[in-house]
Amino acid sequence: HKNGIQVAIDGPASAGKSTVAKLVAKQFGYIYVDTGAMYRAITYKVLKSGLSLDNETAISDIVRSSEISFAPSDKGQLVYIDGEDITEAIRQEDVTNSVSAVSAISTVREELSADQQRIAINGGVVMDGRDIGSTVLPDAEVKIFLIASVEERAQRRYKENIEKGIDTPLDELQLEIEARDYKDSHRKISPLTKADDAVEIDTTSLSIEEVVEKIASVIKDELNSN
Numbered sequence: 001h002k003n004g005i006q007v008a009i010d011g012p013a014s015a016g017k018s019t020v021a022k023l024v025a026k027q028f029g030y031i032y033v034d035t036g037a038m039y040r041a042i043t044y045k046v047l048k049s050g051l052s053l054d055n056e057t058a059i060s061d062i063v064r065s066s067e068i069s070f071a072p073s074d075k076g077q078l079v080y081i082d083g084e085d086i087t088e089a090i091r092q093e094d095v096t097n098s099v100s101a102v103s104a105i106s107t108v109r110e111e112l113s114a115d116q117q118r119i120a121i122n123g124g125v126v127m128d129g130r131d132i133g134s135t136v137l138p139d140a141e142v143k144i145f146l147i148a149s150v151e152e153r154a155q156r157r158y159k160e161n162i163e164k165g166i167d168t169p170l171d172e173l174q175l176e177i178e179a180r181d182y183k184d185s186h187r188k189i190s191p192l193t194k195a196d197d198a199v200e201i202d203t204t205s206l207s208i209e210e211v212v213e214k215i216a217s218v219i220k221d222e223l224n225s226n
């Protein structure tokens with residue numbers, strides 16, 4: 001690829017994908033693509049339209065006619081749908097609780113995967129999600145699968161929420177994470193799964209810096225082998 005390699009980072013909820021993917025992208029001067037934000041953006045619009053989550057025809061129309069975009073800012077990456085800034089709205093609980101149902105719909109996956117493939121075509125990209133190494137970018141030169149215990153992942157989400165002034169009980173967060181992982185791993189189309197050639201990293205007792213360093217070293221090995 002003319003701009004560099006493709007780096008795919010997959011794993012369950014709150015394993016640390018987006019946090020480390022952003023830092024890795026920065027280190028190599030690559031673009032970062034948060035595919036979860038794309039599924040969340042469509043879910044936001046579906047909820048706003050008042051559609052039922054099983055109205056696949058109407059949801060398919062939404063995904064075909066919507067324009068999702070990203071823009072950098074000093075507060076981090078902003079997410080837009082049809083020009084509306086939805087950066088914060090897509091992290092709300094209603095979106096989180098409905099995103100797995102929306103992301104299981106075949107037309108939603110087809111449209112968003114095709115967009116993701118177009119963005120990554122020239123390489124120089126770090127993309128995180130659930131099916132990037134297995135389905136979206138099967139030829140990615142580097143594939144990482146991040147995992148962490150569910151207790152640790154619930155703790156991470158708890159801490160994040162507290163910083164935002166939200167105090168959801170820890171056990172509730174753990175149940176939400178388990179339910180979403182179950183749905184994401186058991187859907188018919190491109191479920192969450194570790195690609196055969198992915199490097200698995202258990203981040204349970206690792207710092208963000210340690211995870212970034214491990215991934216950077218896999219990338220450097222790949223770049224040096226060519």
Ligand code: CDP
Nearest residue numbers: 013014035036037039099100103129130131
């Ligand atoms: O950050 P968090 O772990 O909460 O999740 P996310 O990466 O924002 O993804 C939200 C949801 O989008 C996931 O639970 C999946 O249902 C869906 N998703 C997907 O199906 N495929 C992807 N490549 C990325 C996300």
Ligand code: CDP
Nearest residue numbers: 013014015016017018019156203206207208
């Ligand atoms: O994208 P994903 O849902 O996999 O996780 P995230 O939103 O990047 O990370 C969840 C939280 O875990 C963030 O608040 C990180 O600061 C924290 N964390 C981490 O990402 N990696 C570690 N090794 C330790 C903590």
